[in-house]
Amino acid sequence: MSARSTAAAAELVVDAVTVRFAGVTALDGVSFTVGTAAIHAVIGPNGAGKSTLFNVVSGAYRPASGSVRFRGADLTRLRPHRIAGLGVARTFQNIALLASESVEENLMIGRHRLTRTGFVAAALRTPPARREDRRHRVRAREIAGFLGLGGKLDIAAGELSYGDQKRVEIARALCVEPALLLLDEPAAGMNAHETAAMGRLIRDIRDDLQIPVLLVEHDMGLVMGIADRVTVLDFGRRLADGTPAEIQHDPAVQDAYLGTDDSDSPGEGS
Ligand SMILES: Nc1ncnc2c1ncn2[C@@H]1O[C@H](COP(=O)(O)OP(=O)(O)OP(=O)(O)O)[C@@H](O)[C@H]1O
Ligand SMILES: [Mg+2]
Structure with missing residues (x-):
């Protein structure tokens, strides 16, 4: 970083x-x-x-x-x-979120670029992989809080108001730091x-x-x-x-x- x-x-x-x-x-x-x-x-x-x-x-x-x-x-x-x-992070003219996934999981997609754990270690949920995942979740929640989405992390993105969905998109872009x-x-x-x-x-x-x-x-x-x-x-x-x-x-x-x-x-x- x-x-x-x-x-x-x-x-x-x-x-x-x-x-x-x-x-x-x-x-x-x-x-x-x-x-x-x-x-x-x-x-x-x-x-x-x-x-x-x-x-x-x-x-x-x-x-x-x-x-x-x-x-x-x-x-x-x-x-x-x-x-x-x-x-360089961007949002799109049309909303591009995973509608059935929670706000938190949508934000974790943004963290993906910063994840060092390899695919196999992540799939096996090794202790280092779990620690890294926790660290990213803490940061994703912090960013959600900055955007006023702190109370909506568990809600499916598709169920949010239009304005909140736009916020999640920006939050996801911010999640790549x-x-x-x-x-x-x-x-x-x-x-x-x-x-x-x-x-x-x-x-x-x-x-x-x-x-x-x-x-x-x-x-x-x-x-x-x-x-x-x-x-x-x-x-x-x-x-x-x-x-x-x-x-x-x-x-x-x-x-x-x-x-x-x-x-x-x-x-x-x-
Ligand atoms: N992939 C493409 N293939 C062909 N023409 C394109 C393509 N993308 C944009 N254009 C053309 O380029 C010009 C600029 O389009 P662009 O989408 O960048 O405009 P814009 O300023 O974003 O407009 P809007 O305010 O409607 O979003 C337009 O004439 C458009 O039809
Ligand atoms: Mg345009």
Whole structure:
């Protein structure tokens, strides 16, 4: 865990990343930097390239050109499991939990990467394997407590409210002791009360755990309230990059959002 104790020094550099699918340029020379223990939001209308960007950072897509560097490593040369091994954790736009397993078992899946016990020793439940399992359970429960899930460890994930399921996903991502957390629309489908609670949680992840967060989110109230910096994408291009106040007053951003008539308009929330 020693490498992870330097998580606060982590920094992500996205440099001129281009991704093409047949006929579509999903990302077109996009660059930005995520600072130390910062919340960096990526916003933009539907199809702007936000999820594609996440898929490049987590290694699911390989860009046609450009690079993504994290603590000096070029992520675009690594396979997804190696990127996860560097401490880059993500949640998905759609919930991906084991619905019939308890919250605790879902979190233990997150601990798996940190487990040293071999498969055979674990299956035989040798004393060292049992000790290691106990240690991970203690930490998983601690993280559940941090997310306000302490009283729900034994409940099947599928029986929780939508907001709590989103929390379990974030808890599971935190269980890998990440050095960078990617959240894809954590407040999607939430009511105003749940969204406000999610905002406080993301802020706590930055302030208390010192983990930088790359956040894709449509809810402008949430983004402008918690982000340190915002990158705006439109048709795969970087339209603007700055503080929330700079972004809100940027004429190009206002044009792009006023030009689309979905619910993504800055300031409107969704
Ligand atoms: N695997 C793929 N194959 C082909 N085209 C894709 C693929 N993934 C994304 N695209 C296209 O790339 C563009 C960007 O999509 P992306 O999903 O990154 O947008 P987004 O900003 O996440 O949108 P949303 O807000 O709807 O989630 C879109 O035109 C999309 O159709
Ligand atoms: Mg998306």
